[in-house]
Amino acid sequence: MEYLLHILILIGIYVILSVSLNLIAGYTGLLSIAHAAFYGVGAYVVALMALNWHSPFWVNIVCAVIAAGAFGALVGIPSLRIRDDYFVIASFAFQVITFSVLNNWVSFTGGPMGLPGIPQPVILGWQVSSHAGFLFLTACFCALTLWATQRIVRSPFGRVLMAIREDEVFAQAVGKNVAGYKVLVFVVGAGMAALAGSMYAYYISFIDPTSFTVMESIFIISIVIIGGAGSLWGPVIGAAVLVTLPEMLRFVGLPSSVAANVRQILYGGLLVAFMMWRPQGFAGEYSFEKGGSQG
Amino acid sequence: MFQVVANSLLAASAYALVGLGLALLMRVARFINFAHGVTLASCPYFALCLVRCGMPLGAAISVAVVLSMVLGCTTEVGVYKPLRRRGASSLVLLLASLGIYVVLQNVISLVFGDDTKSIRPGVVREGLNLLGARITPIQITTICVSVVLVVGLALFLRYAKLGRAMRAVANDPELANVSGIDSDRVILWAFAIGSALAGIAGILVALDLDMTPTMGLNALMMGVVVVIIGGVDSIPGIALGALLLGMAQQFGVWEISSQWQDAIAFIILLAFLLFRPQGFLGRKVRKATV
Numbered sequence: 363m364e365y366l367l368h369i370l371i372l373i374g375i376y377v378i379l380s381v382s383l384n385l386i387a388g389y390t391g392l393l394s395i396a397h398a399a400f401y402g403v404g405a406y407v408v409a410l411m412a413l414n415w416h417s418p419f420w421v422n423i424v425c426a427v428i429a430a431g432a433f434g435a436l437v438g439i440p441s442l443r444i445r446d447d448y449f450v451i452a453s454f455a456f457q458v459i460t461f462s463v464l465n466n467w468v469s470f471t472g473g474p475m476g477l478p479g480i481p482q483p484v485i486l487g488w489q490v491s492s493h494a495g496f497l498f499l500t501a502c503f504c505a506l507t508l509w510a511t512q513r514i515v516r517s518p519f520g521r522v523l524m525a526i527r528e529d530e531v532f533a534q535a536v537g538k539n540v541a542g543y544k545v546l547v548f549v550v551g552a553g554m555a556a557l558a559g560s561m562y563a564y565y566i567s568f569i570d571p572t573s574f575t576v577m578e579s580i581f582i583i584s585i586v587i588i589g590g591a592g593s594l595w596g597p598v599i600g601a602a603v604l605v606t607l608p609e610m611l612r613f614v615g616l617p618s619s620v621a622a623n624v625r626q627i628l629y630g631g632l633l634v635a636f637m638m639w640r641p642q643g644f645a646g647e648y649s650f651e652k653g654g655s656q657g
Numbered sequence: 658m659f660q661v662v663a664n665s666l667l668a669a670s671a672y673a674l675v676g677l678g679l680a681l682l683m684r685v686a687r688f689i690n691f692a693h694g695v696t697l698a699s700c701p702y703f704a705l706c707l708v709r710c711g712m713p714l715g716a717a718i719s720v721a722v723v724l725s726m727v728l729g730c731t732t733e734v735g736v737y738k739p740l741r742r743r744g745a746s747s748l749v750l751l752l753a754s755l756g757i758y759v760v761l762q763n764v765i766s767l768v769f770g771d772d773t774k775s776i777r778p779g780v781v782r783e784g785l786n787l788l789g790a791r792i793t794p795i796q797i798t799t800i801c802v803s804v805v806l807v808v809g810l811a812l813f814l815r816y817a818k819l820g821r822a823m824r825a826v827a828n829d830p831e832l833a834n835v836s837g838i839d840s841d842r843v844i845l846w847a848f849a850i851g852s853a854l855a856g857i858a859g860i861l862v863a864l865d866l867d868m869t870p871t872m873g874l875n876a877l878m879m880g881v882v883v884v885i886i887g888g889v890d891s892i893p894g895i896a897l898g899a900l901l902l903g904m905a906q907q908f909g910v911w912e913i914s915s916q917w918q919d920a921i922a923f924i925i926l927l928a929f930l931l932f933r934p935q936g937f938l939g940r941k942v943r944k945a946t947v
Contacts, residue, residue, distance in 0.1 A: 393748055393751075393752075439931075440927070440930060440931055443930075443931060443934070444930055444931075444934055446746075446747060446748055447688060447689045447747050447748060447751050448885075448930065448934060450689070450748070450751060451689065451881055451885065451926070451930065452926075452927060452930050452931075454878075454881075455923040455924075455926050455927050455930070456923075456927075458878065458919055458920070458923045459919075459920050459923050459924065459927075462916070462917065462919050462920040462923075463920070465916070466914075466916045466917060466920075576874065577759070580755055580759060583752075584756075587752065620767065623763040623764075623766050623767045624763075624767075626759050626760075626762075626763045627759070627760050627763045627764065627767075629759070630755075630756045630757070630758070630759030630760035630763065631756065631760050632756075633752060633753070633755065633756030633759070634736060634753050634756035634757055634760065637736075637740065637745075637749050637752050637753040637756065638736065638739060638740060638753065641745070641749055649749070650746055650748040650749050650752065651744075651745065651746045651748075651749065
């Protein structure tokens with residue numbers, strides 16, 4: 363039972379991550395492999411605040427979201443000047459630099475040893491300690507993220523994002539502030555990823571840089587693409603499938619040393635297969651093929 | 658001082674080889690091939706396998722380079738070519754190559770394990786003393802091989818028939834097709850040459866620093882940085898970019914500690930992407946707009 367709850371919590375965390383990345387990559391068309399960096403910033407801000415200042419849950423979460431949002435704006439800025447595969451490289455650079463800071467600034471982040479003993483959150487006098495409690499909390503944040511995303515994509519703001527994806531020059535020509543929207547979507551997406559990061563830090567109660575690597579970013583973008591970029595429920599399906607599928611391997615009796623590799627082979631293979639035969643994913647509407655304004 | 662220069666040269670020669678292969682594919686096949694990293698890592702592992710089967714090191718290395726070329730061409734024929742036929746964008750190709758990278762790196766991990774493996778022959782000897790810098794024979798070989806390959810590739814692209822066809826495809830695939838160049842065949846050759854360069858770089862790195870399954874990602878990252886700062890369409894630019902990156906990292910190590918090498922490289926990369934996306938010797942970049 364505990365195990366089942368654990369899987370559900372993980373799915374919840376990845377739903378938040380992939381839905382928020384979908385906002386950036388799926389709706390706005392800015393393919394970014396820096397999402398694990400936002401996730402990590404969220405987790406580290408929460409962990410450092412909880413460990414050093416024993417500050418309350420809500421304060422930590424809000425600070426994590428603000429910090430990741432500010433960082434998101436920074437990552438979004440290159441998208442104003444460079445596009446497509448060159449932007450992928452720029453986001454990749456931010457991912458590597460973030461990992462490098464988390465891993466090497468030992469006096470501040472604990473370096474490779476990580477930050478152990480993150481205290482359990484106390485919300486309105488309720489100390490969350492059981493799996494069920496964390497699942498409830500994660501589900502709340504999940505619902506919040508999905509609700510916010512739905513509101514965003516159905517609003518005029520969301521329509522501008524999709525217009526940027528389809529034809530940036532056109533969006534600019536009808537008077538939309540493309541630069542502002544691009545940076546803003548990064549702020550929102552990164553802020554949401556920080557929610558996932560804080561949940562992860564509180565739930566596992568130990569974080570280290572290996573949870574926020576380039577490979578993790580690639581995993582999150584795989585969820586978005588396999589689930590379906592540019593659709594609300596696509597990433598949710600993707601997260602459920604890609605988190606559960608490797609767990610099945612356990613029941614087939616693969617030793618855990620092999621399982622990690624098999625898991626990555628699985629999603630890498632799925633990524634290639636989907637690109638070849640169904641680039642829009644299970645339920646997606648966008649397949650990373652630009653329409654009008656290919657330069 | 659000379660030690661730092663020697664180390665920079667050494668790092669630069671590996672970066673230049675990776676960067677050249679990557680840039681060739683970026684120009685001719687028109688996408689950033691992340692799987693290039695795993696082609697690089699596969700080569701020393703092929704060699705390791707062959708050495709274990711009892712082949713002498715020299716022969717094993719040559720066969721391994723050929724196997725890496727086959728691997729690179731297989732990805733082109735099996736994945737990228739069908740995608741191009743469908744008219745896929747460069748982002749789709751990039752994502753597919755990312756998937757291939759993840760799969761193959763983990764296959765290497767599964768087969769050989771994550772620990773460090775070595776194909777270095779015999780014991781580590783003390784290096785030669787050159788102007789106060791210690792440098793091993795393998796390191797001298799690395800620098801020489803790299804210089805020969807860089808110059809060779811430049812001459813090949815300039816004068817050979819196939820090299821000129823490659824430049825034609827890089828400029829305008831349709832026009833190249835109209836003038837009787839089979840662009841698919843030329844792209845396949847680009848993959849063969851690019852993979853060979855990656856394989857050789859992988860062997861040279863492994864001879865100097867041993868190998869791990871993730872060595873490909875590190876090398877690839879440095880290759881990308883070199884291509885961006887040097888300019889995709891300029892071989893001298895890429896060579897200079899490699900030199901600049903090697904120096905920046907090695908002199909950086911002198912001042913601050915070595916673990917910040919990646920961060921240094923990527924901060925340079927970001928600066929170039931933002932302020933001079935065509936690199937310092939390149940012409941304009943297709944994807945960069947103002």
